[in-house]
Amino acid sequence: MIDFDFSIPTKVLFGVGKLDELKREPLPGKLALVVVSSGDAMKKYGYLDRVLKALRHQHIDYMVFDKIRCNPSKVHVMEAAQFARDNFCDFVIGVGGGSTIDAAKAIALMARNPGDLWDYIVTGSGKGRPVKNQALPIVAVMTTAGTGTEADPWLVVTNEELHEKIGFGVPSTFPFLSVVDPELTLSVPPFLTAIQGFDAFFHAVEGFIAEIATPISEAFSLQVIRLISKNLPKAVRDGSDLEARTNIALAGLLSGMVQSTSSCTSHHSMEHAMTAFHPELPHGAGLLMISEAYFSFFAKYVPDRFIKMAHMMGEVTESLPEDEKPYTFITALKKLKKECGVDNLKMSDYGIQIDEMEKLARNAHKTMSNLFAMDRYTLSLKENVEIFKTAYC
């Protein structure tokens, strides 16, 4: 019987030009910590300036922290949290993609709580202590499409010392406000557009096959799968196609709602292990590398759901033998990867060695064990190693 909790307390402003509404939208305080990446994109494209201008328009003071890297590091999170505390910041605004927004969430949490982030993390080496205080309110201004962090409480941070990349979240790490303005994604180059879009796609797919899928998450998942299949190749081919960009931004947002109403599966645990040891590997690329091997393994355990997803991607299954039908999802996935130019990503291109497979599987099981519990079939360590090996090239 259907049974679920629903909570997505974030207010979302979605649409082309919505960043301009930040001037008028009520914000939760008078001193903001603005968090951006260490790269120059947010400055070059004027996004940071537009946010700062909106804050000035509202007579809100701000300080900028600009050291966040791809797969954000715990070290920077703790540094920024100390900075926010020392300066009595009222709220945190992240301006950027998933890494920046996740870092902003972690900073907001640690600005209001004592000790180290790993004191609260519940898997891996985390001490799993209860979070005492609500995070500072978080505002997310998205400049990429795919992560979904704009509509979920999750933050993923890497502890480089321990080789642990772990997701965490509490109700107060839902953003207070998220601005999803597809115009800001026009500057994302084709390869990043593709791998970030696939991140949204995999959130939806994993959320759909997860044990705890709900009727609400299912409606979102199927819409994401349809939107990505139809629009991602267009957005990759022609980055100026604002309609395709808008549909991908919508898919990204909905994929966050999937993560708030269902869950990722061990596919994400496995990828986290890869980037925990190879932080220069972008998350979406890691997911893509293992996706065919992973979902081919799971197709037989959740056949109906794989068939439904294949249908959303335009596959016709009527004339096929029953046991082949679920695998049309793999066919569709391969096609979509090819159309988006990401069908040839190799682990070896990022320096991952074949003899690391067992280490990665062990790391996945240890640091992100919670997502294995979401699978409808429980992967053994051996099976996990096999999937990694099948995916390796």
Added chain:
Amino acid sequence: MIDFDFSIPTKVLFGVGKLDELKREPLPGKLALVVVSSGDAMKKYGYLDRVLKALRHQHIDYMVFDKIRCNPSKVHVMEAAQFARDNFCDFVIGVGGGSTIDAAKAIALMARNPGDLWDYIVTGSGKGRPVKNQALPIVAVMTTAGTGTEADPWLVVTNEELHEKIGFGVPSTFPFLSVVDPELTLSVPPFLTAIQGFDAFFHAVEGFIAEIATPISEAFSLQVIRLISKNLPKAVRDGSDLEARTNIALAGLLSGMVQSTSSCTSHHSMEHAMTAFHPELPHGAGLLMISEAYFSFFAKYVPDRFIKMAHMMGEVTESLPEDEKPYTFITALKKLKKECGVDNLKMSDYGIQIDEMEKLARNAHKTMSNLFAMDRYTLSLKENVEIFKTAYC
């Protein structure tokens, strides 16, 4: 291009047995005003006792206000708000159906704001003054399925003196928490099950054809239409069918989410006029009486959307001439009404006279003008009168 704001800050506990979780769920204060209807159902079925027991378990004090009637009256709202203020209540819990929960919302609002509810109402004779203070936090324990008030900010109150039944809401009239436990709807008799289920159905349909429909509201709408078509006849036929009840409760919840992400149309304005003059007419029954005339009028203006809704209800349209396809929705609606035993509701049975049609249309245009702005075709007063006349019997 897609453009919308999204905000549904309510936490929802959905599922059979979820009322028991009220014992453990964090509640927003130490003194609750518990609002129930003037009938004996909440006491007879033990729902009120279960809520009070949960409060005692959490060491929360309470006072009970039990004067709410079907189509709740402003007089009772103002009386209860004064009572809540005089006793320094921290929050309001409504236990019941749409009338009770809407009253609880209005009470929570007026307990924190000066003057009269009609000072803030923005249509009809309302003075449209800005609401100064946030409402007291609201908890909704649903015992019927259909209104959707558990997941939207709207409250509908009747000013009997002025013959005005008006919907109103602000962000703080979203419930803080809603408990949707389908088991509590087992006690709803067949006729009420049918008309309340149709209320959810019409919220979804209107939200789907409204000018401001969004991709999120559309996903919810189509799911509601499918769930109601499949399950409402079952729940009406066999009130103990918990699976059908659960699906109808889910449809009710999602129909609230439709109202939070899209809007009702003038169909609801017209019904409000009917109950403004005839408060003994149940809302869902009023909607049913005018539905065929209303949607037959609108089918030609939004043909694609009517066809999509008809498909969700199992109609096949391929072989039909193009201009007939939208009307298959009317065919499906008639079938569904018949299957639920509500195909013979007559305005005359509730004392409505044929010479009232112009008065009703004028009242609809005056008191709920805002919903006419949501229609994709703007109804003239004359057309509105014609729809009422066509519906009359």
